[in-house]
Amino acid sequence: MNKTKMICIAAALAAAILCTSCMTTTYRAGESKSDCKKNVGAGTWGSPKNTAVVFGSEYTNFIVLQQNPKFGYKLYQAQVLGKTTSNLIVIVTLTSTTSMFFVQPLSVGSELKVYEQTKMLGTSASREYLGIGGVDVKITKPGLVYYDANDPGHKNELASLKAMQSYFTGTDWETAITNRMQEIENEKK
């Protein structure tokens, strides 16, 4: 690579850095943290002893359909917490999203069909409707259930737990979340 080319590349990089600004937007869907805690405290939401929390990452909207008629057919929209970061480079906007979600505690025996999932692709939202036939997640035991269809390696599980933890401070779920985080940390060692 000759000297002139290197100077051009360096100049282009410098220009890109100068023209780049970073914007971060935090967004949330669903109930507030205090409402989540109230729901657990009041028993409206079950405990880790007899219910399960399905949680995951990436999606900015996630809705499941309860398919077990014993509990009644019902749609549950996940709590979502995420950050959208936009990097403005000259006239091109690049958007990246880090997001986690969790569905309110549901009874053991629940059979869930993913009804809708949305994720960000660049600056666009990709929304998928997956229908009402079948079961994607069967809850067979109480506790935490990581939805890993989009993350089979569970690489986002720990980050999702960390983000979720503050919604359950002071409840039985906080202990369950902390224990699972510890397990993952130990597995890494």
Next chain:
Amino acid sequence: MCTLLVCLSAASAADIKEGSIKTPSGNKVILVGKISFKEPIDLAARKNALSEPLKNVINIGADKDKNYYTIGEPSFADIGEIWELGESFYYTAKPDKNGIVTIDSFHCSLFGSPWNYFILPAQVKIVIPEGAKFVYVGDFQYDLDYALRVTGLKHFDEFDDAQKLINRATGKNVDLMRGELNFTK
């Protein structure tokens, strides 16, 4: 934030009017048949859940009490022919060069919403009799479980009933011929 979605769905009439079906042009044929369920789908149990997401949705031409089906997957560019669940279908098809029409699946949706869909696999190839314009393909009776999963499929021949229906739908006595069905699965 209120989500406003415009759903183009269910624009056709659920009931086939007398004389509304015309003899297809060219080498197209009309397949006459029906899908049914061994046990009725528990619509009452699902109604509250599946009507709920429609609160913020404007459905153009859709009836929230209606449940529809199409053959194959509908697209927003071309919704195609749709029929009400429980009623016969009159599907305009173009046989391939070997005189065969393939039905891969039926696509059903509940409460007037395209999002409330489930798919019934058919996997059948129909040999169209030479010169036929109206071809009977039978009643596909599905056994579904509580999660709308298919647990069984039976095929019935109710030719005489279909003949009466197609005569009414076309407003004349037509020559309805049986297709030869070959299930591939």
